[in-house]
């Protein structure tokens with residue numbers, strides 16, 4: 045199969061130019077002006093942007109959590125991602141306490157096999173790291189699982205102590221892998237939560253009110269200090285507040301390899317959105333929680349100044365009916381997470397580029413190039429270049445649509461962004477040389493997505 049994309053405006057993290065692009069089999073093979081090469085399919089991209097497919101490095105598909113399982117599996121989740129212009133994602137395998145990382149890897153490979161419609165990688169969540177099993181981390185790196193997530197929150201479930209984090213970081217300092225931190229002070233939050241419950245405060249809003257921004261700032265500071273002592277880089281996931289942002293900025297000013305991502309929910313939603321009647325606020329119960337609105341401007345400034353390098357989704361959907369409802373009488377029982385895998389590029393384009401907060405190049409950098417570099421996928425993914433995988437999106441900057449549960453493709457019964465009007469959308473999505481979305485129709489097949497063995501963290505590039 046060959047595809048010729050004509051007359052498009054090509055946008056990468058660094059460049060912005062008009063060219064034709066020729067795709068042969070699964071790779072971009074020629075870029076030039078007025079190419080005259082026979083192709084099985086010709087796409088006219090006049091007045092459209094031609095961008096590298098989005099890379100979402102934080103998703104939870106088919107994930108057991110809070111007594112239930114996230115409602116998108118690798119089939120529905122990757123399909124929804126493709127509709128939004130994302131052609132590669134990195135999901136999280138979870139090592140169950142007392143088991144080996146390889147067991148978790150096998151479980152997550154099985155979840156994805158025969159289902160994934162786009163390429164995917166895996167991070168490994170470490171819940172348990174006895175010295176005798178430290179070499180499991182090297183084993184994972186050999187398998188292309190070159191990043192590890194550790195939790196400073198969720199005591200008794202996923203949280204590990206500082207010594208474990210330090211040990212893991214010391215190991216990544218040797219292998220070149222990357223530790224990703226869920227940074228919130230879990231023990232202090234737990235004490236605040238217990239007090240709230242004792243006072244009868246059980247509504248969803250108390251999930252947010254019992255997780256102060258200071259608890260995030262403190263944990264980010266500690267994670268960075270641990271990484272400095274270990275001589276390893278650190279990547280803070282789902283950063284939500286100015287307190288945390290300031291700690292990352294301080295570390296980067298000192299020249300430390302500290303990196304961080306934020307997610308659309310923190311850029312576009314705030315505590316003001318937790319005012320719905322009844323139990324509705326459970327739809328935006330995730331961790332870290334929504335913050336006061338003023339944090340949003342700080343996060344946008346962080347994206348502008350490169351204090352934040354990546355926008356991911358932390359897509360972790362649970363249906364309102366029967367799943368979120370598990371916490372109807374007690375906010376601590378609401379499964380944490382929200383759906384967003386489909387809307388990352390759209391929201392960042394509309395709220396970022398259209399609102400003149402970021403440039404077109406920065407949009408591509410935050411959503412594709414930088415995550416690909418950070419997680420060892422570049423230049424296979426994350427750019428438009430000869431030799432790169434033909435993961436290409438034709439983006440219509442003028443297409444107007446409204447985000448809604450009635451039109452999205454995620455397997456979840458509500459939208460976090462219901463009614464939000466957006467200008468800009470993926471018109472055609474090509475994954476490894478195959479058109480998988482065209483004019484709102486999906487033409488990919490389940491199981492066509494490949495597991496990608498990733499390289500290690502690329503070094504202090506950002």
Ligand code: URP
Nearest residue numbers: 226330331358360380381
């Ligand atoms: O609420 C969230 N974020 N759920 C997913 C698990 C995590 O901490 O990333």
Ligand code: ZN
Nearest residue numbers: 226281282331
């Ligand atoms: Zn997390």
Ligand code: ZN
Nearest residue numbers: 102104358360
């Ligand atoms: Zn997450």
